[in-house]
Amino acid sequence: MSNFMLGVDxxxxxxxxxxxxxxxxxxxxxxxxxxxxCSAPGMAEQDPQxxxxxxxxxxxxxxxxxxxxxxxxxxxALVSFSAAMHSVIALDSDNRLLxxxxxxxDNRASEWSKRIRDEFxxxxxxxxxxxxxxxxxxxxxLMWLRHDQPDVFARAxxxxxxxxxxxxxxxxxxxxxxxxxxxxxxxxxxELNWDKDALALLGIRAAQLSEPxxxxxxxxxxxxxxxxxxxxxxxTPFIVGANDGVLSNLGVNAIHPGQVAVTIGTSGAMRTVIDxxxxxxxxxxxxxxxxxxxxxxxGPVNNGxxxxxxxxxxxxxxxxxxxxxxxxxxxxxxxxxxxLVPPGAAGLLFHPFxxxxxxxLWNADLRGSFFGLALHHGKQHMIxxxxxxxxxxLYSILPAxxxxxxxxxxMMATGGFARSALWRQMMAxxxxxxxxxxxxxxxxxxxxxxxxxxxxxxxxxxDVISDMVGSTNxxxxxxxxxxxxxxxxPIFMSIPGKLxxxxxxxxxxxxxxxxxxxx
Numbered sequence: 001m002s003n004f005m006l007g008v009d010x011x012x013x014x015x016x017x018x019x020x021x022x023x024x025x026x027x028x029x030x031x032x033x034x035x036x037x038c039s040a041p042g043m044a045e046q047d048p049q050x051x052x053x054x055x056x057x058x059x060x061x062x063x064x065x066x067x068x069x070x071x072x073x074x075x076x077a078l079v080s081f082s083a084a085m086h087s088v089i090a091l092d093s094d095n096r097l098l099x100x101x102x103x104x105x106d107n108r109a110s111e112w113s114k115r116i117r118d119e120f121x122x123x124x125x126x127x128x129x130x131x132x133x134x135x136x137x138x139x140x141x142l143m144w145l146r147h148d149q150p151d152v153f154a155r156a157x158x159x160x161x162x163x164x165x166x167x168x169x170x171x172x173x174x175x176x177x178x179x180x181x182x183x184x185x186x187x188x189x190x191e192l193n194w195d196k197d198a199l200a201l202l203g204i205r206a207a208q209l210s211e212p213x214x215x216x217x218x219x220x221x222x223x224x225x226x227x228x229x230x231x232x233x234x235x236t237p238f239i240v241g242a243n244d245g246v247l248s249n250l251g252v253n254a255i256h257p258g259q260v261a262v263t264i265g266t267s268g269a270m271r272t273v274i275d276x277x278x279x280x281x282x283x284x285x286x287x288x289x290x291x292x293x294x295x296x297x298x299g300p301v302n303n304g305x306x307x308x309x310x311x312x313x314x315x316x317x318x319x320x321x322x323x324x325x326x327x328x329x330x331x332x333x334x335x336x337x338x339x340l341v342p343p344g345a346a347g348l349l350f351h352p353f354x355x356x357x358x359x360x361l362w363n364a365d366l367r368g369s370f371f372g373l374a375l376h377h378g379k380q381h382m383i384x385x386x387x388x389x390x391x392x393x394l395y396s397i398l399p400a401x402x403x404x405x406x407x408x409x410x411m412m413a414t415g416g417f418a419r420s421a422l423w424r425q426m427m428a429x430x431x432x433x434x435x436x437x438x439x440x441x442x443x444x445x446x447x448x449x450x451x452x453x454x455x456x457x458x459x460x461x462x463d464v465i466s467d468m469v470g471s472t473n474x475x476x477x478x479x480x481x482x483x484x485x486x487x488x489x490p491i492f493m494s495i496p497g498k499l500x501x502x503x504x505x506x507x508x509x510x511x512x513x514x515x516x517x518x519x
Contacts, residue, residue, distance in 0.1 A: 013033060091159075138185055
């Protein structure tokens with residue numbers, strides 16, 4: 001009899017289940033996608049019922065695939081969860097949905113985030129709760145819901161996140177792990193409970209929220225019909241788990257001092273692990289729980305791989321089309337074009353604020369721009385500048401992080417960008433640090449599974465992850481490139497702070513244009 005462990009990641013675009021051996025080897029996986037609903041300005045919602053069904057299907061199909069590839073008898077020892085942060089779902093007293101899942105990407109609370117920051121001592125709320133004051137935060141979303149959709153708010157008996165909704169459907173219990181709770185702006189990091197002042201600001205009661213539990217909390221006793229659909233015994237332990245960001249750190253073995261995990265998928269983030277909660281006096285970083293003894297501080301960015309996709313679809317459409325005709329991946333073709341240009345793109349900078357920005361500026365009104373464009377620049381320079389801009393933007397989180405925790409050493413790079421040797425070398429050169437690409441690419445799922453092992457006492461500590469994660473690539477800084485980027489980086493970082501009023505005015509103009517077009 002051999003054992004499997006399952007890591008389930010409820011993400012923004014899909015839910016993925018990965019089946020691992022207890023030693024961390026991938027046996028099988030299955031993902032189910034679902035749409036992001038964006039039918040109004042600033043809106044970014046998802047259907048909770050679609051996500052619940054995606055969770056069931058991904059688990060069942062991954063288990064089926066694992067058993068099809070293996071001989072002998074197999075038992076699923078545990079199922080452990082990762083999930084995207086900051087979602088809000090309102091339900092009535094009969095647990096019926098009043099809203100979709102309002103995701104982290106929803107910007108309709110933008111004005112309320114400014115008011116909380118300016119009028120309601122937002123920095124102190126952040127210092128207690130660890131979640132920056134920004135439209136992504138459930139704190140701001142609930143304030144918006146209370147004032148802009150008062151009928152829905154008044155009817156709501158409960159406010160939850162998407163993982164809580166899934167667990168309720170599976171087990172009939174409203175539970176929220178400390179990790180997801182610590183990303184709501186409503187959870188006191190020192191008390192490990194709901195923050196009374198934040199709840200008073202919103203006019204809600206703790207009874208309207210889920211019961212906070214440790215990330216190692218596990219439940220059994222799943223409904224028999226659901227268990228049969230999944231192909232699991234009803235007494236299979238389900239670990240509530242944590243949020244996807246902190247589990248990504250665990251999944252790449254970046255859980256010790258000086259180790260930083262950098263992820264670029266659609267968006268991006270930089271994170272490191274410390275042993276107690278810590279917030280930034282200036283509000284530039286987040287602080288989220290992994291366990292009670294592991295806290296993840298860092299910053300997320302809105303703009304990562306989505307910028308490369310914009311370059312492909314809007315700026316380099318002819319090149320992308322030619323690549324497809326030649327049966328070449330368009331991204332590979334554009335990367336080769338960027339490689340023709342020396343580091344620094346001949347003095348062209350790109351600020352990648354196409355979707356506003358989070359850390360370290362936390363300003364949804366920021367907008368993207370090329371800076372320094374001259375007649376000697378061509379499309380190839382613009383492509384390279386866009387890729388460099390994503391890394392420059394991530395670098396801007398580093399000073400805030402090192403102000404809190406001291407110097408960093410190793411950088412573990414994950415996400416889709418880590419497949420590009422050019423982007424990996426850019427990161428090493430811009431950060432002037434060695435960049436290591438871990439062997440495991442399913443970091444949040446692996447992190448969830450290892451947390452499950454720890455939760456059930458099957459391993460003595462989280463350090464077992466070091467035996468499961470190898471490395472595929474290492475990049476060291478090239479001194480000549482570092483010298484170029486050292487000259488350009490201060491220029492890149494100084495510009496956004498000088499254009500705050502202009503960003504705000506332009507963002508308001510764009511919102512008005514969008515409203516006219518959709519009316």
